[in-house]
Each structure stands twice: as C-alpha cells, then as structure tokens.
Amino acid sequence: MVEFVNCNEHGKNEGCMICQHLVAQKDLCYAKLLVDPHDDDFETAMCEACETLLLDEQEWSDKLNDFAEWKLFCRKCYERILQYHKLVAEGGM
Numbered sequence: 001m002v003e004f005v006n007c008n009e010h011g012k013n014e015g016c017m018i019c020q021h022l023v024a025q026k027d028l029c030y031a032k033l034l035v036d037p038h039d040d041d042f043e044t045a046m047c048e049a050c051e052t053l054l055l056d057e058q059e060w061s062d063k064l065n066d067f068a069e070w071k072l073f074c075r076k077c078y079e080r081i082l083q084y085h086k087l088v089a090e091g092g093m
Contacts, residue, residue, distance in 0.1 A: 003042060005074050013074035014043075020069035021047040022085055030082070031089035042072075045082055051089070 005015040022030055028047045046054070050068045057064055073081065 005072060007074035007077060010074050010076045013076060015072050016075055016078035017042045017044040017070045017072055018078055018081060019046045019050045020071060021049060022081060023071050026084040028085045029088045030085050031091075032082075032087060033091060043075075043078070044070075045078070045085075047085075048088070 003015045004012050007013050022028060022045055025047075030045050030047050031051045033044045033046070034042075046068060050064065053064050053067055054060070
C-alpha cells in the first residue's frame with residue numbers, strides 16, 4: 001500500500017523518503033530503492049554514504065536511521081530534489 005502525504009505546494013501526493021544528505025547537499029551519487037520499513041511502501045533515495053552503511057549493517061538499523069535522518073516528501077518535491085544528484089543504482093529491498 002502506497003502512503004500519501006499532503007504537500008503545501010502539490011496537495012495530496014505519493015510519499016517518498018529521502019536521506020538528509022540529499023536534501024542538504026548537491027551533486028551526490030544516490031541509489032533509489034523501493035522499501036517497506038513500516039508496512040507501507042515508500043520509494044526511497046539514499047546517498048552513497050547511507051547505502052554503504054546499509055550494506056555494512058546488512059539491514060535497516062537504528063544506526064542507519066540516525067545517520068540518514070529520513071525526510072518524507074511528496075513525489076514531486078522528491079523528484080525535484082533528486083534532479084540535483086546522480087542516480088547510480090536502482091532496485092528493491
């Protein structure tokens with residue numbers, strides 16, 4: 001089940017998660033995943049540092065969540081943020 005958010009700019013829209021690093025910086029490489037962290041499907045984008053930590057931890061962990069400081073955005077805001085970065089991997093989890 002896809003979760004929706006109410007965006008002040010775009011209204012009701014599909015929710016997507018993104019790590020704090022992609023929000024705060026530009027020109028990072030990132031991976032895009034479809035994950036199920038809380039029984040809801042969110043497309044998720046994470047920078048290489050977050051992806052490396054996920055691989056090191058071998059699962060979603062408190063350490064990863066603390067490092068990533070996930071932000072929930074509507075699909076349109078999410079896509080706008082990602083246009084300033086480079087997609088290097090895409091998959092499911």
